[in-house]
Amino acid sequence: MSTTLLPVIQPEAVACCTPLTSETIGPERADDLAKKLKALADPTRLRLVSIVAASEGDEACVCDLTEPIGLSQPTVSHHLKILMEAGFLTRSKRGTWAYYKLVPGALSQLSQLLDVTISR
Amino acid sequence: MSTTLLPVIQPEAVACCTPLTSETIGPERADDLAKKLKALADPTRLRLVSIVAASEGDEACVCDLTEPIGLSQPTVSHHLKILMEAGFLTRSKRGTWAYYKLVPGALSQLSQLLDVTISR
């Protein structure tokens, strides 16, 4: 009698597993990106960046920032430090005043990274 | 004798205060933006989004995600929930499997918001 050949089921097709179609982000890059995003992921810090960006020369001193933010001066300084360490602001002292300035393109760069690195 | 008129010093020029040249972000919008950024500001969640984005049909089930992430299944489910509540992923159950899918344009929209809302 004749035998019928049955196709062997591929292991990949057994369960739900979907194959990847392109490269994924590595844990190191994910850490870097997360660090920058974390620096912005706070309402107070977003407002700080916004006020600096809206100021003459993309620059403002702490005395300009404390009042509209409505938090204590140490807290504002703390947030500014975080934004500096993340590369969004630079600091320059003139007299007793400390001026914080937007790093040109830092925000746009992060914005692009979101689109390009992730959505790919 | 003749009197010389002296110009009155403007109050704004006395100290360091820089005038704003354009609108700043309001506290409510800052809260909204911060909430979305916070959802992405974690290395594990960035990798999850990346893997989903790299998968066939921008879609993957939890069983595809647990192994490459290297964390416990409850932790992965927890992160996926956060990404869903922030509007980056949607969930659809098929059988026992739960498929998470990228929300089209959600990342790009956030990316644009960063550039437009802040940098002005």
Added chain:
DNA sequence: AACGTCCATCGACGTTTGTCAATATTCGGA
């Protein structure tokens, strides 16, 4: 030299976050 102003740092506090083990739930197959 003494004082006042602007800002950074420190220490403390309550809250939020990321993680896990254990358990509950839902669904398909025997």
Added chain:
DNA sequence: TCCGAATATTGACAAACGTCGATGGACGTT
């Protein structure tokens, strides 16, 4: 109807975070 597999939820815990008051350091003015 019972069992196993995939996923969500709960409870717990340590670490990180946001905030403040108090303090300290640097600078300009008197």
